[in-house]
Amino acid sequence: MKSILLASASVFAFAGAAAAEVSFSGTASAEYNSLDGYATDTDLTVTLTQELDNGLTASASLSFEDDDMSDDIEGLTYGDISLTSDNAGITFGTDLAGAAYSAVSDTIGIGQGEDGLAGITGYYSIDATTIFVSMPIAEGDTSVDSDDIEFGVTSDLGGWEVGFGYDKDATDTNFVVKGSGNAAGLDITVAAGNIAGASRWDVAVAYPVGPVTLGATVDDSEAWEVTFAYAEGPLTVDAAFDSTDDYSLEGSYDVGNGLVVYAGLEDAGNDYYLGGAYDLGGGASFTASFVEDGGTANADNEIGAQDYADGTTVGVSFEF
CATH class of the missing domain: 2.40.128 (Lipocalin)
Known part of the structure; x- marks a missing residue:
């Protein structure tokens, strides 16, 4: 995590003469529980943002949490560095969403999931279509196994949001296709794919009626x-x-x-x-x-x- 902080500093050292915008946010709590006793928790996030002369925006963030009010710097939990434009971006960091999850946000479970990636993610948007790529890479590594690279794509087809996520491991090629939209007043989401050699699917529907919403879900396990x-x-x-x-x-x-x-x-x-x-x-x-x-x-x-x-x-x- 120290290297992330140093890298973020180097990004802004070459960002230009203008000062970067720096913001701080955090939470703190103290409580007493009749079974577990007294406990405290604090977390702090520092965010640095700089608009570059070429239209790109560089940013870096660092977060840490301390659940016992100690002075242990190992409480650092998260950090990332990103470079973005109006329709593209690349992020280096930890606790990132894999490309497949970014495309399908699935309940089936594909790839690195919502926050399981430590490495690099990127996206590129063309009109209503967005392409995602991600790869895990640990500090000090010099190469990435092609089987670890994830892909995803989302688009809007006739008012329906559709997505496709793909990843591969040592034994299986995994994919999920997802579609969500509205038909006859029903909000419908359908996901289907192949994970670890098994066919998977799930369906969710919701029907809003004034202040009431009725819903139902079912999946391949019945x-x-x-x-x-x-x-x-x-x-x-x-x-x-x-x-x-x-x-x-x-x-x-x-x-x-x-x-x-x-x-x-x-x-x-x-x-x-x-x-x-x-x-x-x-x-x-x-x-x-x-x-x-x-x-x-x-x-x-x-x-x-x-x-x-x-x-x-x-x-x-x-x-x-």
Whole structure:
């Protein structure tokens, strides 16, 4: 990560006499949980941007997170350097999306995924069509295996957004084709492909009726889910039921004056929670929640739409 910072500095050293725009953003939080005790978390992102004389824009960013308020510089988690124009760009960095994912954003799972790439990505747009290329390359490597290069393309055909993603590994050639659009009032997304030698597909539909949206998904494993969503004024309600007989029911109510209350059931009713958030203004908020994780243990301890932790939690958070 230190080399990324040095490289970013060298980019701007030759960007011209004008000073680069530098911005800082971050969050900080402190909380107490009845099961896990006291915890803190901070993260900071520094972004540098410079418009070059030839119409290109150079930028670099560096992020780090520290979940225990230590002074450990190894908390650095992410960095990238990019050069972009109106219709093209190239990025060097970590936690990047692979080209196949950029094209199909699929639920099937192809290539490096949404943030699994450390290496180089690039894109080029021609009217409504965009071509993506990505390749993983570790610091110090001098070559890239051609099998590791991913490709993707998106376009607009008759009002439908279509995408194609391709990657290859030592044993298989993988691809996914995706299309999304509207027909007879239905928002439809269909994805199909071949991953690791197996045919894969999934279909998602949503039907909005005023404040209500009805949805359904099904895939090649015959797993299905039906959903209900309501949003009107201060009230939201979300419900789901799937092929494993699991169900959830969650809602929120904006009381006003910065206070929002949340409640819900998950894991077929075995998990339940009640929580609230109060906006203190200026990016600060106070939160409190009570969670009973009574079903299958939640591996990431993130329950409900607000990702509450099991037990009773109170905390404050700040955005800068």
